[in-house]
Structure formats: C-alpha cells, structure tokens
Amino acid sequence: MAWFDRTAMLWLGAIAVTLIGVFLQGRLDWLATYPETGILPVADLLNAVSNWIVRHFAWLFQGMSALLECPIKGIQQVLQALPWSVAMFLFCLAAYAASGWRLALFTLGASAYMLVIGAWDAGMNTLSLVAISVPSAILVGFAIGVWGFRSRRAERIIMPTLDILQTVPTFAYLLPILMLFGFGTVVGLISSILYSFPPMVRNTLVGLRSVAPEVIESGLMAGATGRQLFWQVRVPSARRQLMLGVNQATMASLSMVIIASVIGGTADLGWEVLSTIRKAQFGESLLVGLVIALMAMVIDRVSSSFAEGSDRPGQTTHRRRLWLIAALGAVLVYGASLVAPILNDWPAAFRFNPAPMMNEALSSFITTFRTQIEMVKTAAFYFVMLPAKIGLQGAVSPFTWGFALTPLHQLTYAAGMIALALWSSRRGSPKIGIAVLIFAVIIYFGLTGLPWPALILIIALVAHGIGGAPMATGTAMGLLFIVVTGNWPAAVLSIYLCGIAVVIAFTLGTAIGIWAAQNDRVSAIVRPINDTLQTMPLFVILIPFVMVFKIGDFTALLAIIAYAIVPAIRYGEHGLRGLPETVIEAARMIGATPRQMLWQVKIPLALPVMMLGLNQTILHGIAMLVIAALVGAAGLEQTVYIALTDGNVGQGLIAGLAIAIIAIIADRMTSGWSRNRQAALGFGAR
Amino acid sequence: MKSTHTDLGPVRLSCRNVWKVYGPHPDRFFTPVSTGTDDPAAKAAGIRAKGHIVANADVSFDVHEGEIFVIMGLSGSGKSTIVRCLSRLVEPTAGAILLDGEDLLKKSTAELIEIRRHKMGMVFQSFGLMPHLNVIDNIAFPLKLQGLGEDERRARAARVIELVGLTGRERNFPNELSGGQQQRVGIARSLAVEPDVWFLDEPFSALDPLIRKQMQDEFLRIQAKLRKSIVFITHDFQEALRIADRMAIMRDGAVVQIGRPIDLILNPADDYIRAFTQDVPWESILRAIDIMEPAAGSMEGLRRVAEDAPVASLLPDLGSAAGVIVEGLDGAVLGMATARGLAASLAPGCAVANPSGSASGK
C-alpha cells in the first residue's frame, strides 16, 4: 500500500484545496475569475504585428493572390466549359482504372446524382480548388518530408510544427490568410494546402525511412549515385506509403475546401450547404451535403485504390491502352455532345428537386413530434449538460428537477459519495476511489463552478501520474497560457461540451465495439457506417442534427458524438479481436465462462488499445467541436469563429492556439497512459 | 566435393587489419601510427570498456582468384560488417582493403561507384529486391544505372536469367515469387554486371532446408562455370563445409582461425572452433590424403586408392590390413593411410580425447 501513502495523500490534499478554493471564491474574486488587469495583451500584440505586415507587405500578398487566382480560374473555366458528359466519362474511367467496374458504376451514380439535382457547377468549382490544392500540397509535403528525412535537425522542427498545424482549429487558419490575401478563392486554396500537406510530410518521412536497408544496399552495390539511389531506389520503394499520403492529403484538402467556404463568395458545394442551412432550407442542404459525401467517398476510394495498386504495377501496355481509350472516348463523347445539346448542358427543366417535399416532410415531422423532441432536449439539458456545466448545486431546482437542494440532500450526497469512494478503493484500487471523489466534486460544483487554480492543479496532477514532472509542468504551463490570455472561461465551456460528448461517445462506442467484436453480423453492419462517417466532411454531419434540433448546445453535442464515436467503436473492436490467441486459449483451458472471459481476460488486456481509441475519440471530438461553432457551441471555438467574422487576427489565433493546447495535452495524456499500460502488460511499444 | 589441390591463384582481394567500431567517438582509438597492434584482443576489450561496440577487430584475410572464401560465425560475430567493409557499404574505422593491389579506402566516391558497377556484385540475406520492378527489370537494374540502352539491358539480363533458371518468370513481381525464386533474382542481378568479386551475405539462410540444399548445388554449378572470387557468409557450418575452398571463423568481431575446412576439423584452434566441428561426420569429409603418412615398411598386398577417396570407403581395409596405399591423381605413390594415421588425425579435433586442449586461445 505504499502507493496509498504518498500519492493518495497528495490527491486528498488537492481535493481539500479545491473545496477550500470553492468556499473562498465568494470572497476572493481572483479565484473565481482571473482578473482583467492580469490579462497579457498577447492578442493585441499579434494584431499589431499582423497590421504591420499587412500594411507593409500587402502588395506582395495581393500579388501572390492574383497570381494564384489564375490557375484556379483556368481550371474552373475548363471544368465548366467541358460538357458534363465528357467529365463524367473521364471520372468513371479513372475509377475503373483505379479499382474496376464496381467503383466505376458507383462513380457514375454519384456524378449523375450531382448532375440531376443541379449541383454540377458548384461541384466543379469545389473540384477545381481540390485539383490545384492537392498537387501543391503533395509537392510541398514531399519536399518538406525529404528535408526532414535528410536532416534530423530539420525533423525536430518539422514534427512539432505539424502537430500544431493539425490541431489548431481550421477556422483559426483562415483568419490570418484572409488578412493577408484578401477575400477570394485564394484563401480557400491556401488554407487547404496548409491543412493537407502535413499528412503528406508524415507519410513521406515514414516511407523514406522504412525502406529496407538491404534494398538501399543493393542499390549502392549496383553502383547508384546519390541521386539515382534516391529517385530510382528509395522513392519507388516507398511508393505505397507515399500514395497513402496522397490519399490522406486529398481527403484533408477536400474537407478544408468545404470548410473554407464559410468566408463566402466561392459558389462551391460548401457554400451551397452553408447558405441553405442559414436560410433553414434543410432539404436543399441535405441534398448538397449528400453530393459532398459522395464526392468524398469516390475520391477516397479512387486514391486509396491507386495506393494499394501501386504494389502490383500493371502492364505498361495495359496502361497505354487506358490512355488511348480516355483520349478517344473523350473526343467521341464531346462530338456527341455537339450533336445532342442535352449532353452538354443538363436542362433545368429535367432537374430533380425533392427539396421542397423534404422540407415539408421535415416540418410535419417536427410539428408531429414536437413534444418528444423537446422532451429529449430538455431532459439532456437538465440532467446531463447543466450538472456538468454549473453543477448539481445550480442545476437542481424546483423548476428543473422538481425539488430544491436541502442540507439533507447535500449531506446524503456527500456521505453517499464518500462511502462509494471508500468501497471502490477497497474493492478496486485507491486510484478508483480518488477518481470517484473528484468526479463527485466536479458534478456537485460544476466545471464552471470550480476555481481555475484548482482545476489546473487537478489536471496537472493527472499529468504527473502519467508522465511525471515534465508532463505536469508542460500541462500546467499550457493551461496557464490560456488563463493569462483571458481565454479560461471559454476554454472551460469547450472542455465541458467536448468532455460530455467524449464520455458519451467513448462509452457508447466502446460498448458497440465490444459487441461487434463478439458478433460478426454486428461488425459487418457497423463497419460501412464507420467508414462513411469517417470520410464525410465534418460539415455534412451537422446537417441532420440542425434540421431536427435547431441551433444550440445540444445539436453541437450530438454532432460531436456522431463523429467521435467512430474511433471508439473501431478501437474497441480492434482491441478485442487483436488479442494474442494463446492468451484466449489459456483462459479457455482454465475454464473461463464467456462472461469471465470478456470481463476478466479480454477487456483488461485490450484496455491499452481502447485507450488509444479514447485518444482518437478526444481528438475527433475536438475537431468536430470547432466546426460545431457554426451551430451554436459557446466555448473557444465560438471565440475563434467570432474573431473570424470580426477580422480579429490576434484573438482568433490565441483562441485557436488554446484549442490546440487542450488537444495536445489530451493527446499526450491518453497516449502516455496507454503506453504505460502496454508496457506494464508486457506488450512492448507499438 | 572440392578438388584437393591446395595451390592458390593470385590474390584478388585482401583485407588488412580492418577494424570497425561503433559508438560516439570511434576514431579516438586509432591514431595514424597506432593502427598496427600486437594484442588486438586487449585493444578490443579496452574499446568495449569505453562503451563502444567493436563489430570487427583486426580482421585480416586474402581472397584468391577463383576461390570461395567462406566467413562463418554465430550471429553478431561481425560477418555482415566485414563483408560490408569489403564493399565499403560500411566505412572501416581502421585498416586497409586491397582490391587487385589498390587500396579501396582511398578511392573517391566516383571511383567507388565505377568499381561497384563493374567489379563487384553482392547478394543479400533478405534479397533486397526492388519491390516496384519485375524480375527482368530488377536484374537489369544495375545496367540501367550504368546508362545502358533498353535492348542491351534486356539481352544481358536474359542471359543471367537462364543461368539461374528463372526463364518464364521474367514478368513477375518480387511479391509473386517464392523465397528461393527471389534469391535467384538476387543472384542474377548481382551477376548481371559480370563482376570479378562476388559477395554473398547469408544468401540461403532465409530459405527452407530443402531449398537451401538445392540452391547450394546451383551456386556451385554457377561458380564452376564462372570462377568468380567469392566471399560467402554463413552461420551454418554444414553449408560452409559444402562450398568452402577456405574459410575463416569469427567470434566477437575477430577472426579465430583461417584454413581449409579439413584443417579446421583436424586442427581446431580452440574450443570455440571445436564446438562447430565436433558433430561433423568426419568419415564422409576426410579423404585418404588427409590421414596419409609417409610410406614406411612393407606395402605388399595393400590396396591402392586415389588421394581423394573418402575415408569411409577405406575403413574395412584399415581395420583388417595394415593400411592402404595412397596414389596421386597421376598414379604416383604419395604415402600410406593407416588406422594409426586416422586416429592421430582425429585426436586434436576431439575435445574429450584432448582435455588439456583449450589450445593457444586467451
């Protein structure tokens, strides 16, 4: 019980400090809210810097902007001028070359849908942005990856930068780019390049590094010069990983192009969705959202098929034949479109527009089920969201729960929780008892009801338990940065919303994952749903929830859960299915019942992998949280979004950085915990 | 079985006092004057004590024209490192490598590339094939790097493809081939440039025992035709016996003993070597000439055998008669093989028979 003596005392001390803080904060204002006067003017400083840059270098960026505008406009014009029939033929042929008939048919269906509902032009605009941003991102990413591969020192700079680029919320990117380059499609292009090159860098580095040493040596022995060795041996051997990078960069680029349309003026698919949502034309936005989802699926399948296919390169004659078919077919279809104009321009009269119908159906659905919808919403609000936010002490009132908190209630709660903590530290471990106590305190006073030093103390102590003093100091410094820049209240709101969503998504998702691991039929049903949710641009996931529940916290919560549940399910299933067969057999031989097998063998062993799932759940949750600002989340993400609309670069960057800090802390903590666990179980590092 | 003549051709490749030290400051232990040392073992121990890894310690040997020189040792004994020093895939920390009398370590990068393109070939344990090229392009890859035209590349590749028996698989990719077939590609690729010196680093270790035996036969067949100067690495003593003209046994980065396989069996330098040679079925390895003594006494009525007759075939005679008469290939009498001679030859190789025999060692 050595552990109990030191660490548990420390924790009990922290809880005592928290309680004292709670009671003192009525008297000491700085405990409740960090004083205005202490806020460092970092945002103002950043604004000054950005103003200075804009004032002195505007010409440079405007020039670049004009220059970049050319290729975008060019491609846009080509794609617009191309008869839809020719474009569709080429898409299908690419899909066929990548993977075969089934994908070609799927592509045909998807693009026909786009045409028929009248989203063709918007789709081509989106596609032309992607078509420029993907090659640029690949080039930039590959170049930086090669640089990092060549020099360890460069790598040490590149990797943390990538971490930040990938965790800073996307809206925060848009802002400085907007300031520098002015309104226009270029902002979408540049932010999309910035967002999509990091995966290419990572894959390039991994790919180049992991070429088997004997392949390199055999290249050297064949007498390769430095350049030959790189281009003819290393790069082609890393081909599969590089293509994986291309696939990821493409998906990232598409999703950013969609997001970037919030700044408007692009007439692409993202803009269609956003403007229709704003006008509450949910039918329309759902139809266009489906186009985005289909487009994402097609692009994903095509590029990942090319990646897999790069292992077994086809015959060159076969490929030459495909190019020939492409050229001939395109000319033929083009000729046909000259004869039959319907192949060139799909007449508006033939458009299929079920949107009004859908809108009607939706509103009748909402009126019919109004009471039920309201009930779900208020129940969630009163019994889950409010307690987490302002605590039981604020949430319980005759108006919400039907009774007021009396001293008797408080006493019962305190006694019950202490008893539970004692019981669980006896049955399980002192750690669980401590966790129960902390949970009880948080639920009672609410996240916003806890003084900021106490919350930071608790989080830093958890970090200490996982990664020792370095992680604890890093965590505390990061959180203090949020405090002194005046973003703490918003950060707590973000943590609150994202925290609830993550807890629900993780519990539910892991349960589904466990079920799917035991049952092949469930697994077969769940997998395609997961795949779809994963490739769907975040934006689209919002639509159905806004339709039914309108704008607000609850909608944001549901959207976050819907997106963050995917990794929880995946890792849950993967963790259980990936266990070493010998362990399972040994347990079976000892005579474990199926239930014992699950709870006492499989789940404890799979826990580290499930924790990695938690890690991904949190990161997915934060990614969606940022987008949820569009439908009414109130934390840091809203600060960023407001800063974006106000053009307040400093505020936007700082708040964005704060989100990145929270994400990085959560990431390091959960992956550190998982590593510790895995080492303890003797599985070795993954 | 190898031919018996011991006369060696001219030296092609020579490895002189080569050291390879890994660690933070490997050069610190080698000033230009201190390269030669009387007691390498003590020096290596000193370097290790300073937290460095000594992969090769004062390795010296010569490889003669047309010879198969086998380097054998347990894993981690420094075999791969020394063969990589010979081709400068690994830069030796000290020592000299002479190829046709010229110091390889003094060559510039460009010269080295030329040498690798025309004089050296290497075969790797895990094949090292280019995953994105099919069989024929893999084999022609070194030629492509040299800038040869497509037609000539294909023609030369086709020749070696036939040599290694891969005809018909030209269009397959490495992941479509079995291990044995992949190594045939590796062999063909290393031969495509028609090298003089051929390095093979455990070429058959990744293969199943049956395939391994078959590949060894193929290898000997190819060598009988091409007569390259070969450095062949293995950790398998049986394999070494089958193919070696001469062999070196390594331990902890240093060469423990060099000689013909039979010399090692009959006169192991220490217990380490004896541990390898002990289980060898000597009756199938030893030949009449190996146990022969100078002719003495009466040779009336004794059977005459050729010098390379396996001892197993002599055993009945050795047991019943005084011995057999050993003739050279030209029919001249070389000496006598007797039971006593056999016992005397075997004694040093037998640990039990020679309890005081931990030899010179350390």
Ligand SMILES: Nc1ncnc2c1ncn2[C@@H]1O[C@H](COP(=O)(O)OP(=O)(O)O)[C@@H](O)[C@H]1O
């Ligand atoms: N790049 C390296 N860095 C550090 N140590 C090495 C390196 N390469 C080889 N070694 C060490 O040198 C020793 C000899 O290795 P190697 O030549 O590969 O042995 P073998 O081929 O006989 O199995 C081993 O102890 C190995 O750990």
Ligand SMILES: [Mg+2]
């Ligand atoms: Mg080796």
